[in-house]
Amino acid sequence: MVETISVLTLLISENLKNNMTKAVLLPLGFIFLLMTADVATAQTSPATSAINEAVLRQANTLVLRQKLADAKSAATRGDLAGAAKLYEDCNALVEQIGSGIDAETAQTISGLVATRFELARRAQSRGDLIDANTEVSRVLRVEPQNPAALAFKRQNDQM
Numbered sequence: 001m002v003e004t005i006s007v008l009t010l011l012i013s014e015n016l017k018n019n020m021t022k023a024v025l026l027p028l029g030f031i032f033l034l035m036t037a038d039v040a041t042a043q044t045s046p047a048t049s050a051i052n053e054a055v056l057r058q059a060n061t062l063v064l065r066q067k068l069a070d071a072k073s074a075a076t077r078g079d080l081a082g083a084a085k086l087y088e089d090c091n092a093l094v095e096q097i098g099s100g101i102d103a104e105t106a107q108t109i110s111g112l113v114a115t116r117f118e119l120a121r122r123a124q125s126r127g128d129l130i131d132a133n134t135e136v137s138r139v140l141r142v143e144p145q146n147p148a149a150l151a152f153k154r155q156n157d158q159m
Helices: 002-017 020-042 046-077 080-097 102-125 129-142 147-158
Strands: none
Touching: 020 046, 046 080, 046 102, 080 129, 102 129, 102 147, 129 147
């Protein structure tokens, strides 16, 4: 329980630093208040644990959606490195949340693949084969059978 509150506190404080919108911040604050009220009663039943898990998944889903919007905005501005970092954060959230977020999962994977693959191309074109390999390896970590990434990696390894 205390661990759940710590995670929620971390999520809220991290997103305060990132100028999170009120639309996401207010529900997170409310969720935090609900969680602290539960700590006061010190209930640790299986039902309480299930509720806590559901609340945490909802909070992470809200954070995921905000980070996806931020990543798309960064990519649109041409900040591929920033967008790639945000998509990596989104991927970590997708793994934590699990099922039930198919659209967000697809957006995360496609965004991560697109940004990392473009960073790999740019690195290769400037002769930085090590960085190109790092970027394409990140693509293959989330999409191991991506034919374009596999071909790029083979070509990069031969250079």
